[in-house]
Amino acid sequence: DGGITQSPKYLFRKEGQNVTLSCEQNLNHDAMYWYRQDPGQGLRLIYYSQIVNDFQKGDIAEGYSVSREKKESFPLTVTSAQKNPTAFYLCASRGGARTEAFFGQGTRLTVV
C-alpha cells in the first residue's frame, strides 16, 4: 500500500545526544514536510523540501537538520542544540500545490 512510514513510533534520547527520525514515502511525492506538535501549540513547521537535494527552513528550524538525498526519504536529525526536543513529530508529503498532504503516524520523542 502507498503511504508514509515514520519510525520509530517512540524514541528516547539522553540529553546531549543527536537522534535521527526516519520518514519514508512511496507515493512518488515531490514535497515533504516535518512538523513538531506540542500540547496547545498545533503543528509547527520545522523544515520542508520541494525537490531532491533542496530544502527550506520552516518556522522553528533551530536545533534541527534534514537531508533529501532521495525522493522517498526525508530524515530529521534532532541535535543537541535543540533545547526542548521532547515532542510529537509528524512527517508529511504532497504530490502537488493543489493537493492535500498525507501524514505518517508520528514519532514521539522523549528526552530522558
Added chain:
Amino acid sequence: AQKVTQAQTEISVVEKEDVTLDCVYETRDTTYYLFWYKQPPSGELVFLIRRNSFDEQNEISGRYSWNFQKSTSSFNFTITASQVVDSAVYFCALSGKLGGTSYGKLTFGQGTILTVHP
C-alpha cells in the same frame, strides 16, 4: 507571511448538538488552498476537505459542512448532529505559493480540541 488562527482551543458538546469550528487565515497570495484535518487519539492526521481560493462554494458531506468566505478570510467547519466518534483535534491549514515555488509552506492553526459527550 501566512497565518492560520483557530481561536477556539477547546469545545465541549453533548451528542447530537451541532458544532462549528472557526478558522481565520492571513495570506498575501492571490492563489491559495485551505484544508481541514482531523487528528484522532491515535495521532495520525486525517484529511477532510480542500478548498482553493477561487472556489467559494460551500460544501456539505454527510454531517460535515464547510463555509468559505473570502471577504472575511474564514473557512469554518460545522458538524451537524455530533457523535462521540467526532471527538478529536481538528486543524485548519493554509498553503500558498511563495516566490514562484510550486508548493510553498503548509501552515497549520493551533487546533481545536472537540469533545463530544454521550
